[in-house]
Amino acid sequence: MFVAAALVLRYFGPTSAALYVCGGCAPLLFVPSLTVPAPIEAVVSEVAGASMFMYRSHYQVNSLVTKLLHGPSPWVALPAAIVFGIVFARAYGSVEKIVIANLGRRRATRGAVPA
Numbered sequence: 001m002f003v004a005a006a007l008v009l010r011y012f013g014p015t016s017a018a019l020y021v022c023g024g025c026a027p028l029l030f031v032p033s034l035t036v037p038a039p040i041e042a043v044v045s046e047v048a049g050a051s052m053f054m055y056r057s058h059y060q061v062n063s064l065v066t067k068l069l070h071g072p073s074p075w076v077a078l079p080a081a082i083v084f085g086i087v088f089a090r091a092y093g094s095v096e097k098i099v100i101a102n103l104g105r106r107r108a109t110r111g112a113v114p115a
Contacts, residue, residue, distance in 0.1 A: 001029055046086055053092065054085030 005022050012018040027034075036044070047054075058081040065077040 001026060004029070047082060050082075050085040050089035053088040054081055057081065057084055057088055 004025050008018050008021045008025070012021065058077075061081040061084050062072075062074075062077040065080055066072050069076060
């Protein structure tokens with residue numbers, strides 16, 4: 001934990017961002033498992049499943065929020081990026097299912113022998 005905290009402080013400096021990152025790293029390192037209620041588990045699972053899409057789109061969402069609100073608004077940009085990431089992940093999942101179904105159908109007809 002000391003190494004992680006030192007690297008975070010070196011990168012961010014003594015800011016609230018460093019505190020948030022260190023506060024998030026501590027449970028990951030020291031708590032083997034957590035028991036949470038089912039509704040919270042559903043929300044956390046949804047956010048975790050969409051995290052790659054949030055990461056890939058957060059810069060664009062932040063830029064859009066900054067342009068729409070005529071200045072930086074991190075407390076608006078963060079929930080907007082989370083919601084956009086979840087919507088993006090669900091849309092990707094839907095398109096992926098359609099593509100896989102069509103590929104399976106195409107492979108099935110390609111291997112069929114005409115009568």
